[in-house]
Amino acid sequence: MAGMRVQELGREFGLSSKDMLGRVREMGIPAKSHASVLTEDQVRQIREALEPVVKEVVENGEQKTVVVTEKEAEEQKRQAEEERARREAVEKERAAREAERARRAAPASAASAAGTADERAAAKTPPTPSSPFSGLEAQIADAAERARRKAEEDRARARAAAAAQAVAKKQAVEAALRERSGGKKSARPAAAERPAPVAAPAPTAGRAPAGGGNRFESLLSQIEAEKKRISEQGGASKPAGAGRRAASPAAASGKRRRGDQVVPELERGGEDDRYARMAVQVEELQRDKVLADARAAVAAANTHEGEGRRRKRKEKRQAQQRERLEAEAIQKGIDPSLLLDDSVVEVPQGATVQKFAELLAVGPNEVIKRLFMLGNVLTLTQSMNDELIELVADDMGRKVRVVSPEEEFTVVYHDSDDELKPRPPVVTVMGHVDHGKTSLLDAIRDTGVAAGEAGGITQHIGASVVTVGSRKITFIDTPGHEAFTAMRARGAQVTDIIVLVVAADDGVMPQTIEAINHARAANVPIVVAVNKIDKPGANADRVRQELTTYEVVPEEWGGANMFVEVSAKKRLHIDDLLETILLQADVLELRANPDALASGFVIEANLDKGRGPVATVLVQRGTLKPGDVLVAGTSYGRVRALIDPHGAHIDSAIPASPAEVLGLSSVPVAGDEFRVFEDERDARRLAEERALRERLTAQDAKTHTSLTDLFGRIEEGKIADLNLIVKADVQGSIEALRGAFEKMDQSEVRINIVHSAVGGITETDVTLAAASSAIIIGFNVRPMGKAKQQAEKEKVDIRLYRVIYEALEEINAARVGLLSPDIVEEDTGIAEVRDLFKVPKVGTIAGCYLVEGEMGRDDLVRVVRDGTVVFEGTLASMRRFKDDVKSVRAGYECGLGVNGFQDLKVGDTIEGYVKKEVERTE
Numbered sequence: 001m002a003g004m005r006v007q008e009l010g011r012e013f014g015l016s017s018k019d020m021l022g023r024v025r026e027m028g029i030p031a032k033s034h035a036s037v038l039t040e041d042q043v044r045q046i047r048e049a050l051e052p053v054v055k056e057v058v059e060n061g062e063q064k065t066v067v068v069t070e071k072e073a074e075e076q077k078r079q080a081e082e083e084r085a086r087r088e089a090v091e092k093e094r095a096a097r098e099a100e101r102a103r104r105a106a107p108a109s110a111a112s113a114a115g116t117a118d119e120r121a122a123a124k125t126p127p128t129p130s131s132p133f134s135g136l137e138a139q140i141a142d143a144a145e146r147a148r149r150k151a152e153e154d155r156a157r158a159r160a161a162a163a164a165q166a167v168a169k170k171q172a173v174e175a176a177l178r179e180r181s182g183g184k185k186s187a188r189p190a191a192a193e194r195p196a197p198v199a200a201p202a203p204t205a206g207r208a209p210a211g212g213g214n215r216f217e218s219l220l221s222q223i224e225a226e227k228k229r230i231s232e233q234g235g236a237s238k239p240a241g242a243g244r245r246a247a248s249p250a251a252a253s254g255k256r257r258r259g260d261q262v263v264p265e266l267e268r269g270g271e272d273d274r275y276a277r278m279a280v281q282v283e284e285l286q287r288d289k290v291l292a293d294a295r296a297a298v299a300a301a302n303t304h305e306g307e308g309r310r311r312k313r314k315e316k317r318q319a320q321q322r323e324r325l326e327a328e329a330i331q332k333g334i335d336p337s338l339l340l341d342d343s344v345v346e347v348p349q350g351a352t353v354q355k356f357a358e359l360l361a362v363g364p365n366e367v368i369k370r371l372f373m374l375g376n377v378l379t380l381t382q383s384m385n386d387e388l389i390e391l392v393a394d395d396m397g398r399k400v401r402v403v404s405p406e407e408e409f410t411v412v413y414h415d416s417d418d419e420l421k422p423r424p425p426v427v428t429v430m431g432h433v434d435h436g437k438t439s440l441l442d443a444i445r446d447t448g449v450a451a452g453e454a455g456g457i458t459q460h461i462g463a464s465v466v467t468v469g470s471r472k473i474t475f476i477d478t479p480g481h482e483a484f485t486a487m488r489a490r491g492a493q494v495t496d497i498i499v500l501v502v503a504a505d506d507g508v509m510p511q512t513i514e515a516i517n518h519a520r521a522a523n524v525p526i527v528v529a530v531n532k533i534d535k536p537g538a539n540a541d542r543v544r545q546e547l548t549t550y551e552v553v554p555e556e557w558g559g560a561n562m563f564v565e566v567s568a569k570k571r572l573h574i575d576d577l578l579e580t581i582l583l584q585a586d587v588l589e590l591r592a593n594p595d596a597l598a599s600g601f602v603i604e605a606n607l608d609k610g611r612g613p614v615a616t617v618l619v620q621r622g623t624l625k626p627g628d629v630l631v632a633g634t635s636y637g638r639v640r641a642l643i644d645p646h647g648a649h650i651d652s653a654i655p656a657s658p659a660e661v662l663g664l665s666s667v668p669v670a671g672d673e674f675r676v677f678e679d680e681r682d683a684r685r686l687a688e689e690r691a692l693r694e695r696l697t698a699q700d701a702k703t704h705t706s707l708t709d710l711f712g713r714i715e716e717g718k719i720a721d722l723n724l725i726v727k728a729d730v731q732g733s734i735e736a737l738r739g740a741f742e743k744m745d746q747s748e749v750r751i752n753i754v755h756s757a758v759g760g761i762t763e764t765d766v767t768l769a770a771a772s773s774a775i776i777i778g779f780n781v782r783p784m785g786k787a788k789q790q791a792e793k794e795k796v797d798i799r800l801y802r803v804i805y806e807a808l809e810e811i812n813a814a815r816v817g818l819l820s821p822d823i824v825e826e827d828t829g830i831a832e833v834r835d836l837f838k839v840p841k842v843g844t845i846a847g848c849y850l851v852e853g854e855m856g857r858d859d860l861v862r863v864v865r866d867g868t869v870v871f872e873g874t875l876a877s878m879r880r881f882k883d884d885v886k887s888v889r890a891g892y893e894c895g896l897g898v899n900g901f902q903d904l905k906v907g908d909t910i911e912g913y914v915k916k917e918v919e920r921t922e
Ligand SMILES: Nc1nc2c(ncn2[C@@H]2O[C@H](COP(=O)(O)OP(=O)(O)OP(=O)(O)O)[C@@H](O)[C@H]2O)c(=O)[nH]1
Pocket: 431, 432, 433, 434, 435, 436, 437, 438, 439, 440, 479, 531, 532, 533, 534, 535, 566, 567, 568, 569, 570
C-alpha cells in the first residue's frame, strides 16, 4: 500500500477526520488536511500510538470502538453531571405527572371497587384514562416514557460506572507510579489520607442499579468525591514530600512524573485498565517522541556534519586531482578535458587488438569485425595504430585517448632553489656555408686546450668542453642549423647560446638569416662572431649594419646582442669570444640540479665496430654514472663505461657535460632524450614501446607530404618543413625557384630544397622523396621509367609545372590552405614514336605504338624526350592504316601528327591526357 489518507485512518479508529487530523498533527506528522496522504511509516507510527488506547466497549448490545483519553474522561464526567441534572429534572416531571394521574384516577377507583384481579393489576400499571382512547393513549405514553427513562437510567449508570472505574484506575496508576518512582514517595502515608479504598467505587457502581432515584445521586457524589480526592492527592504527591500543593488540581491530575514509563500490572489489566494504559501510553508516546526527535536531531546533525566533512574532503581531493590532471595535461600538451573526462579510456600507443578490447571491455571479435569493416584485417596479437584505435573506438561510440609511452613515463622535474647549482653554458655555432664555423670551433678548442687541458687531444665525440679560467663552456661539435633543427625537431633543447659566425668579407647570407630564425624560434640568445677580420675585404661594421635588418643589434648600438670580431684562421680574439659567451651565460643564470637521476639528450650516436652502440649524451640534470640504467629513444641499457671528450674514462657526468655512453642495446638517434631509470624493467618497457611506436609511425609514413594536405599538416603541427625535390629542364629554372623561395616568408613552414637537378623524374628521385617526405616538383619534365608507378606506390606527390610562377603560386596557396580546386591532368595513353614519315602538305607523322592506355583523337598531348616535355599541344591527326580513327588502344599501332610540331624524333613519347577539375578533399 502506497499510503493512506488521514480520513481513512480516522475511519479505521472510528474518529472524525478532524479528530484524526488533530492527533496526527499532535504526533508531529505534517498533514495539511483530512485528505493528506500519510506514508506507510507514518500510518504504522500512528497505529502503534493509537491502537493501545483503543478499546472495544459494548453498549446497548452493539460493538462500538471508543477512543478514550484523559480529555474524554473529563468529558464523560461533565456529561455525567449534565445527566444528573437532566435526570433530576425528569424525576421532578415524573413526580408531577404521577400526582396528576393520581388526581385523575380518584373518581374511577370508587366506581369499580369490586373489579377483577386483572383489573386491579391493570389499575396498578397504566392509569386509566378518562375516555377509552385517552386512557389508552396515556397508557402508551406512560409505557414509552418508562422505557425511555429506563434506557436513560441504564445509560447514565453505565457512564457513571465507567467514570468511576476510570477514576479508580487512574488512582491505581498514580499509586503504581508512586511505588515505582521511589521509596520516599511510596513511603508517604497517602493511603491513610484516602477516604475510600481503590476498589470502593466498583461495588458502589455495582449497587447502583439496585437503588431508586437517589442511588445515582449517591454514586455521582462518590465519583465527585473520588475525583476531588485524586486531584488533591495528585497535587500533594507531586513535590515529593515537600508538602507543597500543586498550582491547580487539574494540572496535578493531568501530569505524570518522568521516569515512570511501564506499569506491567496495568499492561495486563484488560478492558478495565483503559485509563491507566492510556496514561502510560501517552507518557510513553511523548517520551519516545521526544527521544526519537532528539535522536533524529543528533543523528541528523552528525550525519550532516559527517556528510559535510566527507563531502568537503571529497571535493578537496577531487579538486586536487583535477588540478594535477590539468597540470599534467598542459605539461604533456594534451587537451585537459580529455584527462578530466572519466568516460575517456586511455589506450597505450600500439595496443594490440586484444589489449584494446580488454580496455574497452568489449569482445575481441567485435573489434576485429569493426577493423575488418574499416578495411584492416588484424589478428588479436597485432598492434593497432593511433588512427585505428580512435576510429574503432569512435565506431563503437566510445571515447579514447591514445597514451604514448612518453606520456606514460613523463616526469615533471621540480628542483628547489637550493638544489640548483650553476652549470656551464652549452653553445652551438651556426652560420652560412664557408663563413668559418669549423675553423672557429677548432680555434676555440685549441684555445681551450691551451688554457687548461695540458696535452689533451680532443677527440670527436659530438661535443667538447673548453676551459676558460675556472669556468667551462660546452660546445656542440656539429655546426650548422641542420643538426640544431634536427635536434629541436626531436624535442631536444640543448643549446643555451648560439654563436652566429658571419664572415666579415661576405656579410649576411641566406643561411645567416636561417640561423637567426632558428635561434629566435628556439628562443636562444645570439652572440655574433664576425669572422675573417684578417681578410683584406673585411668590413665588420657592414655585418653589424646588415644584421640589424634581422633584429640582431649590437649592444653598443643599444641592442641585445654581443658582437666579437675574430679570426679563426689567425686565432684572433678567440678569448674575447669565450669571455663574451660566459658573460652571456651569466645573464642567463644557468643552473641545474646535479643530485638526481640523470637525464638529457643524445647529441650523436654511432655503431662502433669494437665497442658496439656508442652514444654521446649531454647531461642536463642529475649526474650520470657507470652502472646507471638508461633509456635513450628506443635504446636502453646499463652504462658500461662513461668517456669524456678527451677519451678518458670518468665516473660521473654532471649537468652540461657531454659524455660517451657505452652499453646501450642499440644505436639511438641524435636528439633522443635519455633518462636514467631506477628499475631496468621500466627502462626496457619504455624502450620497447617506443620501438613499437616507431614501427607504426614508419607504417603511417607511407603517406608523405603532399601539397594538398600541406596546410592540414602545418596546422596539426605535424610538419614545420616543406621538403622539395626540384627537377627541371634547365638549371635556370632551379635557380629561379630557389631564389623565389628565399624571398618567401618561411616563418611558418620552412622550404628546403632537398635535392635539385636537371632532367626527368627518376625512380631515385621518388625514393629520396619518400625518405625525406618531400614533394617532387617538375618543370617541363616528366616521370621516367617506373618513377610514376613508384610514386603512386610510395604515395609521393609529384607536381608538374610549366612555369615557375605556377609552382610558387601553388606552394604559397598550399601553405595557407587556399589551394584552388585541383586541375588534374589525367593521362589517357602513351605512344612510343617508332618511325617517322614526312607527308607532303601535312608534315611529320609519327609511326607510333600505344604502350599504355587509350589515346583519344581530341586528347591533349605532350611530346616527351628523355623525361623532358619538349612540346605540348593537340593532335593534328590520328590514323590506323589509312583511316582516321577516334581512339587507339594499347597494343595497337597508329600514325600521329602533332599540331604545330614537326620536330618529332624516334624514341620520343607522345602522352595523351585530359584536364579534369577535382574537388579538394581537405
Ligand atoms: N682568412 C680567413 N679564412 C678563414 C677564417 N676562418 C675560416 N676561414 C676559411 O674559410 C673557409 C671555410 O671555413 P670552414 O671553417 O670550413 O667554414 P664552415 O662554415 O665550417 O664551412 P661549412 O662546413 O662548409 O659550412 C676555409 O677555407 C677556412 O680556412 C678566418 O678567420 N680568416
